[in-house]
Amino acid sequence: MAREITGMVERRGLGLWLTHLAMIAGVLVIFFPIWLAFVASTVTQPEIVRPPMPLWPGDQLIENYTAALFSGVNVPVLSMLGNSLIMAVGIAVGKIIISLTSAFAIVYFRFPGRNLFFWLIFLTLMLPVEVRIVPTYEVIAGFGMLNSYQGLIFPLIASATATFLFRQFFLTIPDELAEAARVDGASPMQFFWDILLPMSRTNIAALFVILFIYGWNQYLWPLLITTDPSMNTIVMGIRQMFPSGDDVADWPVIMATSILAMIPPVVVVISMQKLFIRGLVDSEK
The missing domain is CATH 1.10.3720.10 (MetI-like)
Known part of the structure; x- marks a missing residue:
């Protein structure tokens, strides 16, 4: 009985981790376009149109906003x-x-x-x-x-x-x-x-x-x-x-x-x- 309970807890723990990983992946997929929009709002026009587009905020946040x-x-x-x-x-x-x-x-x-x-x-x-x-x-x-x-x-x-x-x-x-x-x-x-x-x-x-x-x-x-x-x-x-x-x-x-x-x-x-x-x-x- 104790072995069965231990196995259930382990399976539940694995399922919990997989569920959290799936949720984190979903959040990242949804958040990434918003992050790109925010980054684009903090850089200059040439930095946006010239590939590759930056993935980190620039120094134009105050000016652009x-x-x-x-x-x-x-x-x-x-x-x-x-x-x-x-x-x-x-x-x-x-x-x-x-x-x-x-x-x-x-x-x-x-x-x-x-x-x-x-x-x-x-x-x-x-x-x-x-x-x-x-x-x-x-x-x-x-x-x-x-x-x-x-x-x-x-x-x-x-x-x-x-x-x-x-x-x-x-x-x-x-x-x-x-x-x-x-x-x-x-x-x-x-x-x-x-x-x-x-x-x-x-x-x-x-x-x-x-x-x-x-x-x-x-x-x-x-x-x-x-x-x-x-x-x-x-x-x-x-x-x-x-x-x-x-x-x-x-x-x-x-x-x-x-x-x-x-x-x-x-x-x-x-x-x-x-x-x-x-x-x-x-x-x-």
Whole structure:
């Protein structure tokens, strides 16, 4: 018996090492292009275009990142980062607020056709922004929201997926909890604010991370809704930095801009990592 246990431990130890080696190899494969982009953002233009490309950072980090932050094709990158941040936070917060309140109404209020309304919301999953982009543009233009943060945010804050997830979570909460709150004299909004919101904290955090990245990576809608360069987002700015015709690309500045564009999503994911993982696990339960 002792020999069998020793063999199992040895096999488990070997499997553990192989698993870690495979994970390290995967991380290196994913990280290597990011490392090359960072290296390219710290060297000069001739060092990039002349092979072989350097694999270690150069001495132009401050110069290239300063040029990226305070200059650009049409507008400084710092301004575009601010536009993207406002848009991403607005979309994430708007989606969560609307999804929470709509799921709360569908689960805890009895009104005719509530299941029909839920399935109508759910069916909008089959209509992405690209399908309804022309009528949506006409509505936003009619309200005078072109070249504005409202135009960037409002058409994208409805989320059938988030509504569905919050609805499923609310359905797992015992009815006795709502009944006890009602007996204690709590109003529906007090029950929502004091009980449901704290219980939904991890789910909100997980959805915020996903929705923030969704809003940060938007390209087509900002490209359509904005004509003023001062409203450009960072994703639009990177695309505009690529040369057209016989122009020469300033690759160090482009790579520096790409690295800067990755920083806010990475900061959000790292800062909310524990809540994000816990929210996904709780959602599966």
